[in-house]
Amino acid sequence: MKLPRILLASRAAMDDAQSTPLLGVRQSYLDCVLQAGGYPFIAPRIGDQKLMEDLVGMAHGVLLPGGEDVDPARYNQQPSPHLGAVDKERDACEFYVLEAARKRGLPILGICRGCQVLNVAFGGSLYQDINAERPHLPGHGLGDDFEHAHDIRITSSTRLHAALGLESAHVNSFHHQAVKELGKGLVANAHDDTGLIEGIEGTGPEYVVGVQCHPELLVGRGDGVWERLFLSFVQASQKIRS
Ligand SMILES: [Mn+2]
Numbered sequence: 001m002k003l004p005r006i007l008l009a010s011r012a013a014m015d016d017a018q019s020t021p022l023l024g025v026r027q028s029y030l031d032c033v034l035q036a037g038g039y040p041f042i043a044p045r046i047g048d049q050k051l052m053e054d055l056v057g058m059a060h061g062v063l064l065p066g067g068e069d070v071d072p073a074r075y076n077q078q079p080s081p082h083l084g085a086v087d088k089e090r091d092a093c094e095f096y097v098l099e100a101a102r103k104r105g106l107p108i109l110g111i112c113r114g115c116q117v118l119n120v121a122f123g124g125s126l127y128q129d130i131n132a133e134r135p136h137l138p139g140h141g142l143g144d145d146f147e148h149a150h151d152i153r154i155t156s157s158t159r160l161h162a163a164l165g166l167e168s169a170h171v172n173s174f175h176h177q178a179v180k181e182l183g184k185g186l187v188a189n190a191h192d193d194t195g196l197i198e199g200i201e202g203t204g205p206e207y208v209v210g211v212q213c214h215p216e217l218l219v220g221r222g223d224g225v226w227e228r229l230f231l232s233f234v235q236a237s238q239k240i241r242s
Contacts, residue, residue: 047092064114122183
């Protein structure tokens with residue numbers, strides 16, 4: 001059986017102030033795709049629509065990893081003083097990737113920032129900073145805990161529920177932003193104890209899933225539960241391949 005090709009969007013990182021950025025993906029994402037039976041390949045973070053359409057044309061599934069904050073202009077807000085780093089080139093790249101993937105009906109998995117990009121691309125909005133915009137609620141675990149920071153409740157009859165087979169799960173938490181208003185055609189598939197959205201997915205027949213936690217780090221620490229998410233995504237991509 002030929003492996004489904006999974007396109008991963010990349011980020012820019014400086015390793016040397018005098019030089020140009022490195023473009024890449026943390027290996028934990030690649031490992032999870034490989035373990036689940038996918039063939040990962042990396043899209044350079046370049047805001048070029050044609051290039052991204054061509055790359056998506058070679059893919060059977062698309063994974064958007066974690067990273068910077070989405071430019072709030074993308075959801076018609078002025079930047080808050082609590083906004084973190086923004087990479088407009090990366091935003092452009094990933095919005096083009098998503099547009100092309102949606103046109104082709106490819107499976108999409110968004111992780112942390114990827115979940116937020118997904119929501120904004122579907123017309124939704126974000127909390128630019130959870131603790132600044134939801135001060136009446138207990139502070140969200142923006143963990144220094146690399147393993148488990150809080151629980152999530154998983155909505156029944158969702159793809160996430162079907163993938164994990166659980167009503168609740170322990171997750172890590174490294175986000176200071178979160179989904180505010182849901183995009184069109186999306187539902188929440190998980191919430192934390194304060195009602196904050198911890199995951200989203202499409203209501204249509206295509207596999208479109210976003211999670212706010214970092215399952216790739218949990219899998220790397222031997223958490224078998226979250227392997228099932230990557231399996232469900234790669235299996236959906238395999239259907240596109242065959
Ligand atoms: Mn969280």
